[in-house]
Amino acid sequence: MLKPLKQWYCDVCGDIIQKPGDGYVLWKRDEKFSDYDFKIVHKKTCEDITKHPSMSLEIFLGEDGVQYLLTFLSIGKIKKNIGQSSKWSVKDMDEFVDFFRRVQTPYYEEARTKFGVAQLLNDLFTENETGPYLEGQLKNIAEKY
Numbered sequence: 001m002l003k004p005l006k007q008w009y010c011d012v013c014g015d016i017i018q019k020p021g022d023g024y025v026l027w028k029r030d031e032k033f034s035d036y037d038f039k040i041v042h043k044k045t046c047e048d049i050t051k052h053p054s055m056s057l058e059i060f061l062g063e064d065g066v067q068y069l070l071t072f073l074s075i076g077k078i079k080k081n082i083g084q085s086s087k088w089s090v091k092d093m094d095e096f097v098d099f100f101r102r103v104q105t106p107y108y109e110e111a112r113t114k115f116g117v118a119q120l121l122n123d124l125f126t127e128n129e130t131g132p133y134l135e136g137q138l139k140n141i142a143e144k145y
């Protein structure tokens, strides 16, 4: 099993990114400055930064990482009070939240590989919208299915 929030599956080659420093995040930005297609990949071997905005995976981790992630959603009150506004937006909120959880929620990365398992979907049918993404449930999903 992956070490939660320390290891990830590379979206290009599928192999394990062994530590945060080995990872890179790529995404695309359309002509309206709308960001989408967030990917976690091996730094250097699987990245192609010539075509994408990109940042080190480590930037998105921990409490400061939450602030970087939130910047995609809002420029925030200080910048608004200065008179500045966001030039960008997130194109697909479900996709962005999936990326957000991959870098912030323990066991999500391992559990998300099981999200298509029919038995899992059946077992969680009556759960509320939050329950499946809580740490304990994700650990259970990662281990059980």
Ligand SMILES: [Zn+2]
Pocket (backbone or CB within 6 Å): 010, 011, 012, 013, 014, 015, 041, 042, 045, 046
């Ligand atoms: Zn890779």
